[in-house]
Amino acid sequence: MKQLHPEYGFNTLAVHSGTAPDPTTGARSFPIYQTTAYVFDDADHAASLFNLQEPGFIYSRLTNPTVAALEEKLATLEGGRGGTVTSSGHAAETLALFPLMAPGMEVIVADKLYGGTINLMGKSYRKFGWNAVFVDTDNPEAFRKAVTEKTRAIFIENLANPGGVVVDLEAIAKVADEAGVPLVVDNTMATPFLCQPFEWGADLVVHSTTKFLSGQGNAVGGVVIDSGKFPWLGNSKFPSLSTPSPEYNGLTFAETFGDLAYTMYSHAISLRDLGCTQSPMNAWITLNGIETLPLRMERHCSNGLAVAKFLEKQANVEWVSHAGLESSPYFELGKKYLPEGTGSVFTFGVKGGYESGLKMLESVELFSHVANIGDTRSLILHPASTTHRQLTEEQRIAAGAGPEVIRLSIGIECVEDIISDLDQALNCL
Amino acid sequence: MPGPASVDHNSYPDSYIREILRNVRSIAMVGASATWNRPSNFAMKYLLKKGFKVIPVNPGATVKKICGETVFPDLSSLPGTVDMVDIFRPAEDAPELVEEAIKIGAKVFWMQLEIRHAEAAKRAEEAGLQVVMDRCPKIEYARLTGELGWNGINTGVISNRRKRL
Numbered sequence: 173m174k175q176l177h178p179e180y181g182f183n184t185l186a187v188h189s190g191t192a193p194d195p196t197t198g199a200r201s202f203p204i205y206q207t208t209a210y211v212f213d214d215a216d217h218a219a220s221l222f223n224l225q226e227p228g229f230i231y232s233r234l235t236n237p238t239v240a241a242l243e244e245k246l247a248t249l250e251g252g253r254g255g256t257v258t259s260s261g262h263a264a265e266t267l268a269l270f271p272l273m274a275p276g277m278e279v280i281v282a283d284k285l286y287g288g289t290i291n292l293m294g295k296s297y298r299k300f301g302w303n304a305v306f307v308d309t310d311n312p313e314a315f316r317k318a319v320t321e322k323t324r325a326i327f328i329e330n331l332a333n334p335g336g337v338v339v340d341l342e343a344i345a346k347v348a349d350e351a352g353v354p355l356v357v358d359n360t361m362a363t364p365f366l367c368q369p370f371e372w373g374a375d376l377v378v379h380s381t382t383k384f385l386s387g388q389g390n391a392v393g394g395v396v397i398d399s400g401k402f403p404w405l406g407n408s409k410f411p412s413l414s415t416p417s418p419e420y421n422g423l424t425f426a427e428t429f430g431d432l433a434y435t436m437y438s439h440a441i442s443l444r445d446l447g448c449t450q451s452p453m454n455a456w457i458t459l460n461g462i463e464t465l466p467l468r469m470e471r472h473c474s475n476g477l478a479v480a481k482f483l484e485k486q487a488n489v490e491w492v493s494h495a496g497l498e499s500s501p502y503f504e505l506g507k508k509y510l511p512e513g514t515g516s517v518f519t520f521g522v523k524g525g526y527e528s529g530l531k532m533l534e535s536v537e538l539f540s541h542v543a544n545i546g547d548t549r550s551l552i553l554h555p556a557s558t559t560h561r562q563l564t565e566e567q568r569i570a571a572g573a574g575p576e577v578i579r580l581s582i583g584i585e586c587v588e589d590i591i592s593d594l595d596q597a598l599n600c601l
Numbered sequence: 602m603p604g605p606a607s608v609d610h611n612s613y614p615d616s617y618i619r620e621i622l623r624n625v626r627s628i629a630m631v632g633a634s635a636t637w638n639r640p641s642n643f644a645m646k647y648l649l650k651k652g653f654k655v656i657p658v659n660p661g662a663t664v665k666k667i668c669g670e671t672v673f674p675d676l677s678s679l680p681g682t683v684d685m686v687d688i689f690r691p692a693e694d695a696p697e698l699v700e701e702a703i704k705i706g707a708k709v710f711w712m713q714l715e716i717r718h719a720e721a722a723k724r725a726e727e728a729g730l731q732v733v734m735d736r737c738p739k740i741e742y743a744r745l746t747g748e749l750g751w752n753g754i755n756t757g758v759i760s761n762r763r764k765r766l
């Protein structure tokens with residue numbers, strides 16, 4: 173893991189970054205600033221804030237102290253320059269692409285993704301005139317071949333939903349670098365505790381903070397983190413950042429803000445106009461969750477691998493897709509990119525296809541049947557009938573969500589209790 | 602506090618920048634622009650508000666005052682000395698500006714974002730000046746006080762006390 177701070181290690185930063193004592197009261201737990209607006213000292217102060225001449229708070233759609241603390245914590249843990257927190261992971265995907273895309277432009281997208289992302293990019297983005305070009309996740313050459321002069325970004329999940337797939341981050345980062353476009357990596361399933369995509373050449377990272385970061389299934393949210401490394405200045409492919417913004421009196425973000433440009437733009441224009449802001453309450457819940465991220469991820473990973481090893485030996489299990497198993501085609505990539513563990517979300521195939529899949533869901537007693545991942549509780553889902561339902565059969569199979577597939581998100585309960593529940597449910601088939 | 606000879610200009614410790622910003626009270630800003638939306642004008646307005654005395658230096662200025670402060674054509678025309686010279690000028694101008702900064706008795710020579718000049722830095726350090734390059738004092742001040750974090754920026758500052766410079 174890259175050294176993120178000259179003095180402190182990851183676990184210390186997870187607890188302390190972004191959340192120094194409150195400057196006004198000294199409150200040690202970071203306060204929830206539940207306010208919409210902030211008073212200006214005088215007319216000149218107001219003008220300075222609206223002109224982006226000094227940092228400060230205007231209105232909570234743009235910035236809020238509790239949300240900003242979460243942004244700084246997440247940017248720190250990813251080794252990034254700045255972060256922009258959003259109302260959900262989906263909002264983060266759109267916000268990440270907003271400064272880069274324009275009608276007629278293309279984003280190259282891996283085909284193994286969360287089903288909702290495939291819908292968002294494949295269908296809804298067409299309404300903006302943004303064209304998503306899907307390519308084989310496992311083949312960096314396919315990314316290279318898809319590059320055109322209209323390409324403005326490459327988007328992947330590094331540990332891909334619904335599970336067990338590890339993407340060759342470094343190889344795809346090289347393609348993006350040669351194409352002169354940013355690589356956007358969804359790091360939701362790995363979290364920065366297991367993998368920091370900037371270390372491998374990614375330019376932007378997005379998360380659904382709803383999952384392992386907040387950690388207890390109680391706060392929807394997302395974030396976009398900028399590495400600060402992409403050369404926007406003078407880059408004609410990205411006029412939003414490299415040319416004067418009429419709405420800010422001709423200010424050029426890349427010139428005025430240097431490596432802060434992307435994050436400044438994301439607040440001053442993207443959040444201002446799209447309005448997909450996170451509530452201070454959700455930001456506070458997520459701040460608290462991240463403090464225990466390292467402890468939880470260790471347990472999620474060890475429980476997840478133990479369950480995968482158990483399932484692999486069961487008679488009515490056809491296959492298990494977990495990158496920590498030596499049988500996995502992603503085992504070597506997992507060792508390279510996720511040496512501390514390959515997460516706790518993975519899939520397996522039950523014998524008997526669709527019907528057996530549904531029977532399995534109805535037989536578990538400890539696992540919760542929900543459309544979520546990254547909770548302290550163990551979760552179970554049949555993607556073909558839920559999260560990936562709106563896709564075609566062909567898309568479902570490409571995304572690893574065929575009819576026999578069960579997705580698990582292993583929690584932090586006693587591992588023997590988790591295994592025992594799956595054992596009795598498999599015996600019901 | 603590291604002496605000038607030991608400063609790594611690719612990675613300044615926070616303590617180095619913090620000491621400079623705490624000790625400096627007056628700044629001659631070379632290349633300060635009268636146009637309100639230029640980066641130098643942003644920086645000047647901000648530093649004035651934070652209590653620094655900022656003197657704009659710009660030979661091409663067509664106005665007498667910038668942000669209410671009298672403009673001087675060059676460093677040698679300043680009425681007295683300043684603690685710091687901050688340059689918004691291309692790197693090739695740095696050597697000449699260092700000589701002027703030494704002549705007027707400045708203690709710090711600061712080059713803005715994207716401006717790097719190793720020989721000019723060496724010359725300034727040999728004359729006893731502290732040097733910062735490829736940084737912005739506005740951004741550094743806002744970073745070390747935590748204000749930059751209000752926009753979601755990673756300040757790198759971990760503290761168990763209320764934030765201050």
